[in-house]
Amino acid sequence: MKTLLLLVIAGLLILETVAIRGGSGTNLVYNPHLVSISIGGEFACAGSLLTLDWVITVASCVQDIPIEKIRVRAGSLKTDALGQVSDVEQVLVHPMFNWYTQDYDLALVKVTTGFTKGPKVNPIQLAKDPVDGFLTATVVGWGENTEGQDGELRKLVVNLLKNDTCKDRLPYDIISPRMICSWVDSKSSPCWNDFGDPLKNQWGKLVGMYTYSKKCSSFPSVYTYVHPYKEWIATAIPDLID
Missing domain, CATH: 2.40.10.10 (Trypsin-like serine proteases)
Known part of the structure; x- marks a missing residue:
């Protein structure tokens, strides 16, 4: 439960109830x-x-x-x-x-x-360079797909947003330089049961960790951006x- x-x-x-929505199954050989x-x-x-x-x-x-x-x-x-x-x-x-x-x-x-x-x-290795110029990344975690099945390890390719764009979409939130945001569509995103899910760049290096989103898939997802730390x-x- x-x-x-x-x-x-x-x-x-x-209210925390669900986890990654959308995406596809993956395994630990890749993660x-x-x-x-x-x-x-x-x-x-x-x-x-x-x-x-x-x-x-x-x-x-x-x-x-x-x-x-x-x-x-x-x-x-x-x-x-x-x-x-x-x-x-x-x-x-x-x-x-x-x-x-x-x-x-x-x-x-x-x-x-x-x-x-x-x-x-x-x-995993930490990404050495800032994310500027990266268009997509992959988030991985245990969660729920659009059919409601949960518990499966899933991956989701997400679009990274510039912080200014993220601030425009989350006007009441504080989006600091130590955060990074992503967006896919209205049916796919990490969600509230995905705290700590790794966000990886195209070389498999750690860029961030999922922190929160206001509503699953309706707003950008926010991650702790690892590089400043x-x-x-x-x-x-x-x-x-x-």
């Missing part, structure tokens, strides 16, 4: 970095392996959660079975994270037992960024 979560984002009340994060035994959000013992996700998923309640699962198409599972040793939430604007929505999670590398478990990430994982 899905957990109901009430979120207040920029003064708008949102070996993807992990599921559970809180108290229930799926809460997605994350991506930066190393075999560090995961990047959104702060809105793990802030103020006792670490003994958090589990990370790698190498499984299911969010509640199989694969490799680890407890959590440390959670680093960006100190400037703002619940109301969703700015600085980024966290690093260190697992207690490092995962074993394999065909379905392998870290590279120095902060390097303070926790010095060997990650050259």
Whole structure:
């Protein structure tokens, strides 16, 4: 049974009920970095392996959660079975994270037992260059398609928007330089159960993580844009960024 979560984002009340809509099925061979994060035994959000013992996700998923309640699962198409599972040793939430604007929505999670590398478990690299000039990207996560079937790992190719365009379409939201937006059509988008879903560029590098949308498919989707945080990430994982 899905957990109901009430979120207040920029003064708008949102009820979490669904996840990625549209797109097509995929697997972990193409997304070996993807992990599921559970809180108290229930799926809460997605994350991506930066190393075999560090995961990047959104702060809105793990802030103020006792670490003994958090589990990370790698190498499984299911969010509640199989694969490799680890407890959590440390959670680093960006100190400037703002619940109301969703700015600085980024966290690093260190697992207690490092995962074993394999065909379905392998870290992702951060995109080295800004996204300017990229026209499309791919978001991946567990969710619901247009027929209402859920639980399947799905991918969706999305169109990236300039921040000025995103601001025009979300006039009451704060779209900062640390965010990036996407749009597909009225029937396809990530949704409220997709927090932390990775957004990847055409080379498979991590560009962002899904943060929120006002209404599934009706407005642009907003992501944490990873590039501005590279120095902060390097303070926790010095060997990650050259």
